Amino acid sequence: MADKVVDARGSHCPGPMMELIRAIKAAAVGQTIALWTTEAGSKKDIPLWCQKAGQEFVGVVQMDGYEEIAVKKVK
Amino acid sequence: MAKELLIIGAGSGGLILSNTVARALSREIRRGEVTVTLLGDRDEYLYQPGLLYVPFDLMRPAELIRKVKELLVPCVTFMHDRATRIDPESRQVQTRSGRTLTYDYLVIATGSELDLEETPGLKEGAHWFYDLPGAIRLREALSRFQGGRVVVALGLPHKCPVAPLEFVFMLDEWARERGIREQMEIIYAFPLNRAHNIQTCADWAQSEFDKRGIQLETFFNLDSVDPVRKEVNSYEGTTLAYDLLVAVPAHKGDAVHADSGLAVQGNWVPTHRHTLKVGTYENIFAIGDATNMPTSKAGSVAHFESEVLAGNLINLLTGGGAPHQYDGKTFCFIEAGMHKATYLSFTYDQPPVPGPPSEAIHWFKQAYNRIHWMNLKGIV
Numbered sequence: 352m353a354d355k356v357v358d359a360r361g362s363h364c365p366g367p368m369m370e371l372i373r374a375i376k377a378a379a380v381g382q383t384i385a386l387w388t389t390e391a392g393s394k395k396d397i398p399l400w401c402q403k404a405g406q407e408f409v410g411v412v413q414m415d416g417y418e419e420i421a422v423k424k425v426k
Numbered sequence: 427m428a429k430e431l432l433i434i435g436a437g438s439g440g441l442i443l444s445n446t447v448a449r450a451l452s453r454e455i456r457r458g459e460v461t462v463t464l465l466g467d468r469d470e471y472l473y474q475p476g477l478l479y480v481p482f483d484l485m486r487p488a489e490l491i492r493k494v495k496e497l498l499v500p501c502v503t504f505m506h507d508r509a510t511r512i513d514p515e516s517r518q519v520q521t522r523s524g525r526t527l528t529y530d531y532l533v534i535a536t537g538s539e540l541d542l543e544e545t546p547g548l549k550e551g552a553h554w555f556y557d558l559p560g561a562i563r564l565r566e567a568l569s570r571f572q573g574g575r576v577v578v579a580l581g582l583p584h585k586c587p588v589a590p591l592e593f594v595f596m597l598d599e600w601a602r603e604r605g606i607r608e609q610m611e612i613i614y615a616f617p618l619n620r621a622h623n624i625q626t627c628a629d630w631a632q633s634e635f636d637k638r639g640i641q642l643e644t645f646f647n648l649d650s651v652d653p654v655r656k657e658v659n660s661y662e663g664t665t666l667a668y669d670l671l672v673a674v675p676a677h678k679g680d681a682v683h684a685d686s687g688l689a690v691q692g693n694w695v696p697t698h699r700h701t702l703k704v705g706t707y708e709n710i711f712a713i714g715d716a717t718n719m720p721t722s723k724a725g726s727v728a729h730f731e732s733e734v735l736a737g738n739l740i741n742l743l744t745g746g747g748a749p750h751q752y753d754g755k756t757f758c759f760i761e762a763g764m765h766k767a768t769y770l771s772f773t774y775d776q777p778p779v780p781g782p783p784s785e786a787i788h789w790f791k792q793a794y795n796r797i798h799w800m801n802l803k804g805i806v
């Protein structure tokens with residue numbers, strides 16, 4: 352279960368990515384953020400961002416018309 | 427009773443819109459059937475695209491400034507005052523000097539501003555060229571610059587998403603022409619994993635970076651600046667030492683949006699991407715940088731939106747409908763160094779494809795810089 356959902360459906364690049372980063376910054380260590388996105392690039396970019404930023408990429412779930420991408424703040 | 431159009435913000439969008447509507451309805455305005463009022467917190471207009479040239483001493487500040495009154499057709503009423511609160515229910519706008527203005531139709535054209543406070547140390551440690559004092563200070567820094575590492579670090583969103591690329595290409599050629607490029611490193615630090623949020627533009631920028639020896643630092647979200655150690659840090663944990671830091675920090679919308687309960691994240695105004703209507707209001711519109719629309723924050727967008735909205739407002743003020751829709755049209759010249767330029771032209775549905783830079787397009791941009799004033803008046 353995510354601690355917070357960021358609904359960025361309908362938002363275009365770089366909207367979803369920026370909203371996720373903002374939410375991760377604001378979250379406490381140990382919390383998981385779920386990003387809802389319809390933007391195709393998010394799925395590719397967010398795991399790469401997690402690698403660079405040292406945060407944990409939890410996974411992508413295909414929902415009805417959008418994707419849920421979960422990231423855990425580990426530091 | 428006259429129908430009242432009130433426009434907040436005497437920048438690119440506000441000027442083009444008020445001039446276009448007032449020119450079309452000059453007879454109705456003279457007869458007292460319609461009023462067009464432009465409310466602006468500055469009585470001078472600054473041609474912001476010219477700021478790109480100031481650090482290289484290629485345009486002088488005085489060339490970029492005109493009195494708002496000189497740019498308006500006579501039947502627009504200009505009020506030099508600041509909107510402090512918008513009340514959609516009573517159709518009123520409060521101003522800083524204590525006035526209450528009424529409207530039938532309201533247009534928010536308040537632009538965007540640099541958020542210099544969000545990144546600790548940025549104001550003390552960085553240069554920028556996105557406002558006039560910053561561009562003049564950078565001109566002074568460049569005139570003394572003899573070499574070292576230049577870091578250009580960006581936040582998102584920012585207006586004119588190609589200006590930072592233009593700046594580094596011009597910087598590269600400026601340094602070559604002065605014979606100091608060998609003593610210099612240029613690093614472009616961008617929040618995403620490429621050099622621009624539009625993929626085709628990022629691909630083109632990357633090929634220019636490779637040719638010019640400009641390094642790209644990806645996933646660099648500005649976090650803090652240490653002005654004493656001369657280091658800039660990203661949220662991702664990267665630290666870059668610099669001799670000269672040029673930042674384009676993330677922008678925000680005007681405080682009046684949030685103070686009036688009309689703002690979303692970033693203080694932007696929630697605006698319909700085709701009709702330009704704000705939220706659920708039928709009589710409030712927004713244009714230009716102030717919106718949350720998936721467009722570039724560019725003068726050309728403000729211009730094309732103004733044309734669409736002017737068509738609708740002219741109808742609405744004279745008892746017609748609002749059939750015109752904005753399609754995301756955007757046009758941006760891109761200086762690819764000091765002597766050549768290319769351009770991007772796109773809509774919501776058609777992504778841009780930058781063509782090969784040419785001298786002719788560079789001169790076209792230079793000419794546009796000089797005739798922009800006529801554009802504001804709705805002549806070009």
Ligand SMILES: Cc1cc2nc3c(=O)[nH]c(=O)nc-3n(C[C@H](O)[C@H](O)[C@H](O)COP(=O)(O)OP(=O)(O)OC[C@H]3O[C@@H](n4cnc5c(N)ncnc54)[C@H](O)[C@@H]3O)c2cc1C
Pocket residue numbers: 434435436437438439440465466467468473474475476477478507508509510535536537538555556557585586589680682713714715716723724725726727728757758759
């Ligand atoms: C360095 C640089 C280079 C650029 N290059 C290009 C380019 O090559 N091509 C391009 O298309 N665009 C370019 N732009 C972007 C372009 O200048 C802006 O996108 C454009 O000015 C936006 O128009 P606007 O009307 O939305 O806002 P603005 O022109 O910024 O005008 C907003 C106005 O509203 C006023 N205002 C704000 N709040 C209030 C209030 N509460 N009450 C009253 N008045 C208020 C402000 O003071 C301002 O006068 C560039 C910008 C910069 C900084």
